[in-house]
Amino acid sequence: MLQVERMSLILAELNANGRVTVNGLAERLMVSKVTIRRDLELLNQENKLLIVHGGAIKPNFRLYEAPFNQRHDINIDEKKQVGQKAAEFIQDYDVVAFGVGTTTLQIAKHLQNKHNLTIIVGCVSILNQLIERKKSGFFTGKIIFLGGEIDTDQMFATGTVMMDMLDRLNIDKAFIGANGYSIVNGITTYNIDEGNFLKRMILRSSEVYLVVDHTKIDAKSMYKYTEFNDVNHVICDSEPPSDWIKQLESEGVQWTKA
Incomplete structure (x- = not known):
């Protein structure tokens, strides 16, 4: 699967659920966690999501507050x-x-x-x-x-x-x-x-x-x-x-x- 296709699927899931996890995406898209983290980082740089501990959330709404040290x-x-x-x-x-x-x-x-x-x-x-x-x-x-x-x-x-x-x-x-x-x-x-x-x-x-x-x-x-x-x-x-x-x-x- 091409990176642009993965990123499109990541955004689709994010819009549907408000949150995605590295583990869940890696399993569903059958790629490594490192690859998913790289995709999330690129989307974060484009302000399309916000990286949080273990995954990402929509940039315009905070679903939860991760602990301070995270x-x-x-x-x-x-x-x-x-x-x-x-x-x-x-x-x-x-x-x-x-x-x-x-x-x-x-x-x-x-x-x-x-x-x-x-x-x-x-x-x-x-x-x-x-x-x-x-x-x-x-x-x-x-x-x-x-x-x-x-x-x-x-x-x-x-x-x-x-x-x-x-x-x-x-x-x-x-x-x-x-x-x-x-x-x-x-x-x-x-x-x-x-x-x-x-x-x-x-x-x-x-x-x-x-x-x-x-x-x-x-x-x-x-x-x-x-x-x-x-x-x-x-x-x-x-x-x-x-x-x-x-x-x-x-x-x-x-x-x-x-």
């Missing part, structure tokens, strides 16, 4: 670009809050030459990275962890203790992620607890920066936690869709390409 390496180069650019917006003496997500993690990994920061964080993976960066002298200041019950799949704190603590804090700049960013569907995530946490963080912040890679643009997930114009700034590895530009400008949403 999502870490998806589109890693783009996430690094976004994280590095976002870190440039952090200034000395800022009170900064980090949301949950693998793109947000990259901001922490690129923090350097910053002084007297106060960093508020509810994600364990980001907390660990910040501790190492501070101990290594990349920034000075203090780290405040929003404690609570730990979601061990998504690696962040949840519950009323965390939310009550967040309600007592005033934040200069919040950096948040999303599973989808859309003018029509707003800012969405799969995890309701995460969405409620990010919504509260937005309300407590003077400026809000959304950090996403290109696969999240015009995508949607199950839970809408806020409107597209409830952020002040979008940082992405690609330009916005051309038909969005006027509305983004009219709503005061700045867009920076990393």
